[in-house]
Amino acid sequence: MIIALLFVATTVNYIDRTMLGLLAPSLGKELNWSENDYGTIVTAFQAAYALGFLLMGWLIDRFGPKVGYAIAITIWTVGHVAHGFASTVAGFMAARVILGVGEAGHFPAVVRSSSEWFPQKERALAIGWVNSGTTIGVILTAPTLALFLTYLGLGWRETFIWSGLFGLALLLLWWKFYSNPRESGTVSEAELAWIEHDPPEKLEQVPWRRLITKREAWAFAVAKFLTDPVWFLMLFWLPKYFNSTYGVDLKVVLLPMIIMYLLSDFGSIAGGWVSSKLIQGGHTPNFARKVTLLLSGCAVLPLLFVSGLSNMWLAVLLIGIALAGHQSFSSNLLSLPPDMFPKRAVGSAIGLGGFAGGIGGMIMAKSTGLVLEATNGNYTLIFMACTAVYFLAVAAIHLLSPRLEPVRVA
Numbered sequence: 001m002i003i004a005l006l007f008v009a010t011t012v013n014y015i016d017r018t019m020l021g022l023l024a025p026s027l028g029k030e031l032n033w034s035e036n037d038y039g040t041i042v043t044a045f046q047a048a049y050a051l052g053f054l055l056m057g058w059l060i061d062r063f064g065p066k067v068g069y070a071i072a073i074t075i076w077t078v079g080h081v082a083h084g085f086a087s088t089v090a091g092f093m094a095a096r097v098i099l100g101v102g103e104a105g106h107f108p109a110v111v112r113s114s115s116e117w118f119p120q121k122e123r124a125l126a127i128g129w130v131n132s133g134t135t136i137g138v139i140l141t142a143p144t145l146a147l148f149l150t151y152l153g154l155g156w157r158e159t160f161i162w163s164g165l166f167g168l169a170l171l172l173l174w175w176k177f178y179s180n181p182r183e184s185g186t187v188s189e190a191e192l193a194w195i196e197h198d199p200p201e202k203l204e205q206v207p208w209r210r211l212i213t214k215r216e217a218w219a220f221a222v223a224k225f226l227t228d229p230v231w232f233l234m235l236f237w238l239p240k241y242f243n244s245t246y247g248v249d250l251k252v253v254l255l256p257m258i259i260m261y262l263l264s265d266f267g268s269i270a271g272g273w274v275s276s277k278l279i280q281g282g283h284t285p286n287f288a289r290k291v292t293l294l295l296s297g298c299a300v301l302p303l304l305f306v307s308g309l310s311n312m313w314l315a316v317l318l319i320g321i322a323l324a325g326h327q328s329f330s331s332n333l334l335s336l337p338p339d340m341f342p343k344r345a346v347g348s349a350i351g352l353g354g355f356a357g358g359i360g361g362m363i364m365a366k367s368t369g370l371v372l373e374a375t376n377g378n379y380t381l382i383f384m385a386c387t388a389v390y391f392l393a394v395a396a397i398h399l400l401s402p403r404l405e406p407v408r409v410a
Helices: 002-031 035-085 089-103 106-117 120-131 133-151 156-162 164-177 189-195 215-246 255-280 285-299 301-305 312-333 336-340 343-374 380-400
Strands: none
Touching (some): 002 089, 002 106, 002 120, 002 133, 002 156, 002 215, 035 089, 035 156, 035 164, 035 343, 106 120, 106 336, 120 133, 120 255, 120 285, 120 312, 120 336, 133 156, 133 255, 156 164, 215 255, 215 312, 215 380, 255 285, 255 312, 285 301, 285 336, 285 380, 301 312, 301 380, 312 380, 336 343, 343 380
């Protein structure tokens, strides 16, 4: 039930963040946006999302995932609905800032909840299932827009407003069904013993001044800084790549997008399963996580052969495998903070990493535009960089935390 609840939350989160991107071409014509105007709106979201991680990570550690995530859902739903009332670039920037701050609470809440409900042996697999909701949300955004715009005959403003009901429904579900295992009233003694069979820890609030002095926190943050931008690149640039290279609009021809993102879902779940299976087989978490991270990075290598392919479906397959590698990497990377930090520090550690990933995403967005402009739209250098960062991230993790040992923060 907890996995299902977090999966639904992830799906709603990604529908809300993706909707503007699919509506942008028509909104740009209606509201006379320039390319720079839209870029400014996107940058506002990414900056708020990055900074929001620091706030939301602390908030979820301070009040717990039930209250902290409820606050995050409320904020991002208000931001999503606010799009329906915006008319100017400044208005959309404001809406995206509110959305970004709220949505930044999602992954700190997911990982903190997973650390409460799943022992170390199962945690990566649980996060893998939940993380697969990111791509389901992306896939479902176009059908959601079709439901409101075509079948219900609503305008784009009403679509933003009425689709806010998804966030409201999620908030009610979260508040009704989420609690920690001891307070749930539905967990047997045997199941509770299994959930809590990892070595006990002293639950205490961990100040930022302690967290940022730990190399393990920076191991996670550096890896997020290097690899999160690849996911942002795929979300924001894949439609443009397929349109310029193959003349295909992924908002209309959905099959390529469905294939690529379903492959990424497989990677998310498979990556979590591999490391969990290795731990259950007697290997240390250090061995299991790092081997799976390295294998995941190898799965991204087919991206090297995409640029210049004349066969679109072969490109779809190779990009799909690379996305699977990224999601496998992401599922295991998100499992590291609960491995290393006390539960009351997990949200803050995730927040630090998310902040670093958001900054990396902003740099990637700007760099991608400059490279494409300088190379007349050639993606070869970009795809080469995307494959290299995973191996740099594994090296950084190993150098900063050679054994992934639990951190003493007291």
